[in-house]
Amino acid sequence: xxxxxxxxxxxxxxxxxxRPPPSSYMRQxxxxxxxxxxxxRAGGAPQERPVTSNRGAGFPSSSSGKKGFESKPGSSxxxxxxxxxxxxxxxxxxxxxxxxxxxxxxxxxxxxxxxNLSGSLSLSKEAVSKEKxxxxxxxxxxxxxxxxIDLTYAACxxxxxxxxxxxxxxxxxxxxxxxxxxxxxxxxxxxRVNMGNIYYTQEKYSSAxxxxxxxxxxxxxxxxxxxxxxxxxxxxxxxxxxQFHEAIENYENIMQGEPDHRAAYxxxxxxxxLGDTEKMKKxxxxxxxxxxxxxxxxxxxxxxxxxxxxxxxxxxxxxxxxAFKYIIDAAKLIAPIIEKDWITGYEAIAEALRNxxxxxxxxxxxxxxxxxxxKIKDYxxxxxxxxxxxxxxxxxxxxxxxxxxxxYFIEKDYKNAEKYSDIAIKTDRYNAKALVNKxxxxxxxxxxxxxxxxxxxxxxxxxDCVEAIYNLxxxxxxxxxxxxxxxxxxxxxxxxxNAPEVMFQIAxxxxxxxxxxxxxxxxxxxxxxxxxxxxxxxxxxxxxxxLNDENQAFHYYMESYRHLPINIEAISWLGVFxxxxxxxxKACSFFERASQIQPSEPKWKIMVASCFRRxxxxxxxxxxxxxxxxxxxxxxxxxxxxxxxxxxxxxxxENYSTLLKKLLREKEMNEPLNDINQSPPVVQQxxxxxVEESAPKEVSQRPGTSRKGGKTLATxxxxxxxxxxxxxx
Numbered sequence: 001x002x003x004x005x006x007x008x009x010x011x012x013x014x015x016x017x018x019r020p021p022p023s024s025y026m027r028q029x030x031x032x033x034x035x036x037x038x039x040x041r042a043g044g045a046p047q048e049r050p051v052t053s054n055r056g057a058g059f060p061s062s063s064s065g066k067k068g069f070e071s072k073p074g075s076s077x078x079x080x081x082x083x084x085x086x087x088x089x090x091x092x093x094x095x096x097x098x099x100x101x102x103x104x105x106x107x108x109x110x111x112x113x114x115x116n117l118s119g120s121l122s123l124s125k126e127a128v129s130k131e132k133x134x135x136x137x138x139x140x141x142x143x144x145x146x147x148x149i150d151l152t153y154a155a156c157x158x159x160x161x162x163x164x165x166x167x168x169x170x171x172x173x174x175x176x177x178x179x180x181x182x183x184x185x186x187x188x189x190x191x192r193v194n195m196g197n198i199y200y201t202q203e204k205y206s207s208a209x210x211x212x213x214x215x216x217x218x219x220x221x222x223x224x225x226x227x228x229x230x231x232x233x234x235x236x237x238x239x240x241x242x243q244f245h246e247a248i249e250n251y252e253n254i255m256q257g258e259p260d261h262r263a264a265y266x267x268x269x270x271x272x273x274l275g276d277t278e279k280m281k282k283x284x285x286x287x288x289x290x291x292x293x294x295x296x297x298x299x300x301x302x303x304x305x306x307x308x309x310x311x312x313x314x315x316x317x318x319x320x321x322x323a324f325k326y327i328i329d330a331a332k333l334i335a336p337i338i339e340k341d342w343i344t345g346y347e348a349i350a351e352a353l354r355n356x357x358x359x360x361x362x363x364x365x366x367x368x369x370x371x372x373x374x375k376i377k378d379y380x381x382x383x384x385x386x387x388x389x390x391x392x393x394x395x396x397x398x399x400x401x402x403x404x405x406x407x408y409f410i411e412k413d414y415k416n417a418e419k420y421s422d423i424a425i426k427t428d429r430y431n432a433k434a435l436v437n438k439x440x441x442x443x444x445x446x447x448x449x450x451x452x453x454x455x456x457x458x459x460x461x462x463x464d465c466v467e468a469i470y471n472l473x474x475x476x477x478x479x480x481x482x483x484x485x486x487x488x489x490x491x492x493x494x495x496x497x498n499a500p501e502v503m504f505q506i507a508x509x510x511x512x513x514x515x516x517x518x519x520x521x522x523x524x525x526x527x528x529x530x531x532x533x534x535x536x537x538x539x540x541x542x543x544x545x546x547l548n549d550e551n552q553a554f555h556y557y558m559e560s561y562r563h564l565p566i567n568i569e570a571i572s573w574l575g576v577f578x579x580x581x582x583x584x585x586k587a588c589s590f591f592e593r594a595s596q597i598q599p600s601e602p603k604w605k606i607m608v609a610s611c612f613r614r615x616x617x618x619x620x621x622x623x624x625x626x627x628x629x630x631x632x633x634x635x636x637x638x639x640x641x642x643x644x645x646x647x648x649x650x651x652x653x654e655n656y657s658t659l660l661k662k663l664l665r666e667k668e669m670n671e672p673l674n675d676i677n678q679s680p681p682v683v684q685q686x687x688x689x690x691v692e693e694s695a696p697k698e699v700s701q702r703p704g705t706s707r708k709g710g711k712t713l714a715t716x717x718x719x720x721x722x723x724x725x726x727x728x729x
Contacts, residue, residue, distance in 0.1 A: 200236075606638055
């Protein structure tokens, strides 16, 4: 502060060089060798000299290109006056760190809520690291008594929770263990529940039960609700271990202290496992006596004051739906067994519901009863039960009409099926199953265009309605629009992966489009689900034969025959394969097997005789031809081969030749006149050209074109019979 009593000369800085400040700045110092300077150096009179650096000449040790007056990181900055700025008091530093830690914990919790589990774990680790740094600073400052144990507890618990959420169970258990062993945390016993949940997830149920019980012992003053929640976890663990008596004991304690629908339902399951029908009925009555949250009257009173998205009303509705679900599931479980017969059981359940505040669910039991009739294929009784709901509320009527339509469709009463599907649609236009039923009725009538419209409408109502999507694909195939059919089945494949029906349809579409490589790919995928299906194996063999890969074709036909020894198509192909390979004995065994499967078909015995002829056993071949003629005297092929063979061996054939001419004349007389001059068709084996593999989602055929040119396996089988007759005689 300025003092007027002080002479102004003291504030004159003009002669500062001649009058240095009274300090040790210009005081003589010993040299680096510790000697006092000589008189020549220390002269008498003070000399003026420029200020020089007090550092050695040369480059600095860290030449980082920074400016000369920049301070190094971490070094204390020096002001222009040469004094260090004042450091913050430790208390302020501690408060700043505590705020940073709290902010990190909040961010970690928020990241977990939005599903960013890895980010929440990183933030939690950073919070723990800073909290540890804060504790060390307080200890170094001698303020260990100021350590915030609540903040330490929050950081450690949050880290354990994040480990648990990320599936790092061992790390979570270690973190929780460090906390529960610390006696400074009186509420750490709650973490035993978290540890028990981890063991439960790992299916270590005995360890989980141990942790739950330790939590109960350590938390004597916890609330009633928390106590029964832990007891429920203990009971669930016993159920998982199959110890139903111990589970029943815990569930009964819950029902006496804080009864709820879930505990009652689980108790019914335990009695069901033990086969105690009386206890099942008693517990079901207890289930119906539990008060439901909210009432319809409350909703009507509060409807004017609460918006449609009121959280409380939504919560009440959700709890009510949950209660209804437990009651329906329990009824479905015990109704068939609590009485002598299942019909009486359903009637007893319906009576109990009628006399309770859950009477609205009585109709649901009637529908369950009708479904039970469907399971035993008593469709008339099921229809009778469903018809009893026709005059009830609209939603129930729509469900009943949908089921009635389905049952009539199963019984092939398509007229009534369509009638009730129309009733269901009229009652509820957004009933996807009713729309599918209507489409099915039109599909049966051959109205594929109209049925397709109903399937598309059903998909619009319920995007994942698998019945509508599958039937849409079938309708597109009937309309010969294979590309659209393929799109439908591929969509269905994404919804229900590895469904055999879907994979078969996709493979069949590629086969009809003559994209055999893609067809083989999908049939092989189908084999992963049905590895021993003889039909699929046979189709793969057929496709390989179309690609001229006889070895692969033989493998799959043989596998088909191995799984189904009566597969006549596989037998015939294998017989022809051995004939082409000139292994007539093996071919003969397959044709004999075919003749045993189809004894009324003479061609197989003719094949056997032809094999004997090719093996050089003429006598046996002739004897077999004669026997075939006795069994099938009108068979022209047998007589032709017999006459030809007798003539070739020089034996008498006149009698058989006369019979052959007679049969040929009769055949000509019975044939239409316009077919007389037609030459007989020449049958030959045709190998289809290999088709280049196309993209997985494209069919090698222009959309909308006909698929009649593609040979199916059924038509190829007929050609094989003629092919065999060409090869063998």
